[in-house]
Amino acid sequence: MQTGHVTTPFGRRPATLALVKGQLAITAPSPGARVEKWKVFRDVCEARERFGLQDRALAVLDALLTFYPEPQLDQDHGLVVFPSNAQLSVRAHGITESTLRRQLGALVDAGLIQRRDSPNGKRYAHRSRDGIIEQAYGFDLSPLLTRAAELALLAQEVAAERVRFRRAKEALTICRRDVRKLITAAIEEGASGNWLDVEMMYVGILGRLPRYPDRTQVEATLDEMELLRNEVINLLEMQLNTDYMHGNAIQNECHIQNSNTESIYELEPSSGKEQGESLPEEPPAKRIGVEQKRANAEQIKSFPLGMVLRACPQIVDYGPGGSISNWRELMTAAVVVRSMLGVSPSAYEEACNAMGPQNAAAAMACILERSNYINSAGGYLRDLTKRSERGEFSIGPMLMALLKANGDGNRLAG
Template identity: 65%
Template sequence: MLSRNVTTPFGRRPMSLALIKGQMRAAEIKPGKTADKWKVFRDACEARAVLGIQDRALAVLDALLTFYPDNELCEERGLVVFPSNDQLSVRAHGIAGTTLRRHLAALVDAGLIQRKDSANGKRYARKDDSGEIEEAFGFSLAPLLARAEELALAAQQMAAERRRFRSTKEALSICRRDVRKLLTAAIEEGAAGDWGRIEGMFLELTGRIPRTPTIADIEPILDEMQMLREEILNRMEIQEDSQNTDSNAVQNERHIQSSNTESSNELEPSSGTEQGAKPSQNIWPTRVAVKAFPLAMVLQACPDIADYAPGGTVANWRDLMSAAVVVRSMLGVSPSAYQDACETLGPENAAAVMACILERGGHINSAGGYLRDLTRKAARGEFSLGPMLMALMRANGAPGCKAS
């Protein structure tokens, strides 16, 4: 059986168990089986990544198929083509001889063709008296016919993988755009949150995307990017709910005050010493009346803050507050500490304080602790922003000096 179904290569080319297995599989083709040679060729092109062959090897296979006279591969009509290397080179668009031989070997190794070598290694056909080909030596296309269904399935799987990769890559691009724009909106509009840390996570994720990614590269990045987007949206939703709650509380308080007409004393300031007076139990944050200074004055006292603003310049209070959020994260100030400062001093003054802390960064050991201390003093009426700004303005007015 082996002597009929297996042929060994001519010359120094070695025999291998893989070649024996391929030849035996090609010998088991069911009688009458046919396949469209160009359909099989297209499937091989689709599955080239699985087969481990290059485009030039497929060009050589295409040239080989042109020497097969029929469109249908059929064992009864013979499956061996026997062109010379010169003829193959012409039909393979002038491929060089050494390159041609290398890609022919690659097609053999991939199990797409088989060598059927003559005794002297020449390719030719022996015909009978009627002119019909009795035996041919060259390249057998039997593996293509034997593996037609396998190649079709591999082509379908590769096409599905490409669609999956394309959709995953598109989803990552959209999610990446969402996160970037949501972060920009949150920072520019001064929304409370640890946006500097989140932006750092975003930059770390985008930095992990390879120049030529695979599906295995981008799927975990997409999962993490989607989680980051959800975190941003949750923070924004929580803040919006908090703002709505505060607004409703203020409206309810006003409604109660305007509805209670039993005593006109309710509309007068109370000293807290009247009979029946009770200590105040306000559950909402109390904003202290801290004087707001001109933006130009803050920038003159604290020029370094502009480096952290959008576009590297502070054109309005919104830009200053956006820069303050970045600086807060950079200096390690907790979100709660900065939120307390915003509620006590107001967002503009809190941003100005962060600018001052940045300017005096070399003289402050703990920026977070320093901000909390200033917030407590402001709540007691013991802190004024003016002297701090004036001191920094004097220090910046003398070249080479820093505030002490």
């Protein structure tokens, strides 16, 4: 039985069931258990937010530990300290008595100390003839010894959380800088595209970030900002690729017109069979169009698989075994969905050629997610394919819209 660890407060302070529950939850330290008292104090300071403690509560705990004579909390030497309020106030940097009582109550509620009240409410100790303390009334520090391992673990978790928070803020700062400067460069240098809308998206993402955000809010904003950065890079790469292909087309035309110094009509004529007729060459414009499609498909970047699955959770049901863990499984599921939605194989093949197999599979996942609002999935996919061939399509806005509409919407809104 643990009734020996349950005590009631003196005077008008009531004994609540919560107080009893907290005392029962703290088991007695094992015989011979000891821990360095200032290490425990540092762990409590590190994890103070988990207990809802203020700086003054830590100052009071520090003062209580100074009244324990040994450097280590040791069950064999007793763990009850019994300073007066006046002594505690002096060692706690002169805080008022009302503040002292309030912070002592906070330490008790946090389960870091326990009251051992005497019959008259005063703090004192009974000693033997040899001066050894036999019974003490005051504040019991045994919870610090009992919970030493728990406090150390909490301190490590809080420190790791702080590091993760700091790195998330650093990553968001870098991502913000990238997006801001890329948008500015695109606008100032006249790159084609609706960059004012992109800038409004950038401002909107930052506008949803609170003035004093927590780690979850920073990471949610970082997810959105990284998605926007990928979209901006996609648009710029498609623009640069289009300029490159146009330059190649002009150069190829000049080469075709000027490189043949001898006309074939100047050669000795003979029958077509003797000359070894060959099939007419593909027109340069057509070759350029095919190269353009392939280049666009290569330049459109695929977004992370996890992001696609968060935006389009319904596609998971059509994966092998009802799950999707890689791009190959997503593409397999997309083929099943294509057949189910009545999209022809040729339409899906054209989409794969125009935007790449991964983006085509992601597009099918988006169409499945919005199938209730799309009359013809095949026609919708062909329209996306044509826009992709013209360099006017990126899957980023579709994913962002679905992320906001689905379960991640509240998280991204931060």
